Each structure stands twice: as C-alpha cells, then as structure tokens.
Amino acid sequence: MTETQHRIPVVDGEAVAAVHHEAPGDDWIVFCHGFLSDKTGSYEHRCQRAVEEGYNAVRFDFRGCGESDGQFVDQTLSAKLADLRAVVDQFGPASYVLFGSSFGGKVAFHAAAQDGRVDAVATRAPVTYNRVFDAYRQAVERDGECQFDTGDRIDRRFFDDFDTYSFAAIDLDIPLAFFHGSDDAVVDVAHSFDAAAQFKTDVLLETFASEGHRFSREAETRLLERLFHWLETQ
Secondary structure (H helix, E strand, O other): OOEEEEEEEOOOOOEEEEEEEOOOOOOEEEEEOOOOOOOOOHHHHHHHHHHHOOOEEEEEOOOOOOOOOOOHHHOOHHHHHHHHHHHHHHHOOOOEEEEEEOHHHHHHHHHHHHOOOEEEEEEEOOOOOHHHHHHHHHHHHHHOEEEOOOOOEEEHHHHHHHOOOOHHHOOOOOOEEEEEEOOOOOOOHHHHHHHHHOOOOOEEEEEEOOOOOOOOHHHHHHHHHHHHHHHHHO
C-alpha cells in the first residue's frame, strides 16, 4: 500500500499535513477527525480499509492539530472548512465521499452543503446541533476562554464564527449515514435521530448498543463493515 505525505497550503503561509493512501481507480474518501483529535490512530486503519475497498483515502490534520500549522485557539469551523477544501482541491477528485467523526461530522455536513462534488456523507457520533457546545460556551462567557484537559483552548472567536452556522438550515439530497453509540455521553444519540429526520434524502441511521462516544475496537470493526457495505449500495 502506497502512502504519500503532503503539506498543503491554506492561507497566510500556513499549511495542513495530509496523507494520501493510494488506490487504483477514481473513487475517493476523505476523513475528517474530531475536535481534540488528529489524523493518527483509527484514521490510519480506516484509510487502509478504504484502500482494500478500492478507495483512494485521505486523512489530514486540521490547523492547530497534529502536524499541521497554526494554534488550536485560532481555529474555527470556517477555518476547518477551508482546510478541507484545500485538501480536496489538492487531489482534485471529480467526486468524493466524506467521513466525519464527532466534530469532523459537523465539518463534513457543512462542507457537503457547499461542494457539489460530495457524493455521500457518513458520520460517527457527529456533532450536529450547536447546543452540544453549550458548556464550552458558558466557560468562555464566564472566563474568556475554555481550556481542555489537553491544554488546548478556545475563546470568543470560536463562537462568533460558530454561531453563523446552523445545522437545521442544511439541505442535502445525497445519501447520508449516521453511526452512533447508544451510550454516548458527549453527543446524545437523540441528536442524530433528530438530525436524520430533517432530511428528505436517503438516510441510514444505526446505533451501536452499549458504545460511548469512543467506539471499542470491536465496534470500530463493525462500523467499517457497515460503512463500506452502505457505500457499495449507493
């Protein structure tokens, strides 16, 4: 399996780090990691599996994360959408699938609303409605910033940008998939049920019993089986 490393320019001299797992053919899938995550770990395995299924797979770090430039405190949803656009434009697929995990799911949904090249969106425990971040918002309003256990932080700039996006306003006519743990204590599985109900397109929603926000290894294996079977039927 061939992997190529890329440094992809975005704006103001900053670049994001991306890895292309190459496969023959013209099918592409791009993976968007979660809020306090990066492109390593499960994304390496997901990309390897994607190649086995015939997909060119791309994983990358949003700015402020992993090996990409920038500081986490400076990142916003708009910045993440710009990072994703830069990555996709670097490889130039005629069409592609987006997979987003947690906050990466939110990025994927909003990106699909902006880019007609997206063929389908699949998500795992996606952040959909902005209220998921209410506790962080309260910390920012009280202290001027919210600092996480990782040492990363966000400030008012994040929410000034965040509030310009509404999931309820998204209208998509492509196939969508939600995979969500029934015991998720970070993003309530009920949010995915509400989100799925707003679309008139084909939607797959599967819950994984006893799984939390982070899936077990067994659940991750089942997730990939479901994902690529679903994509094959689209």
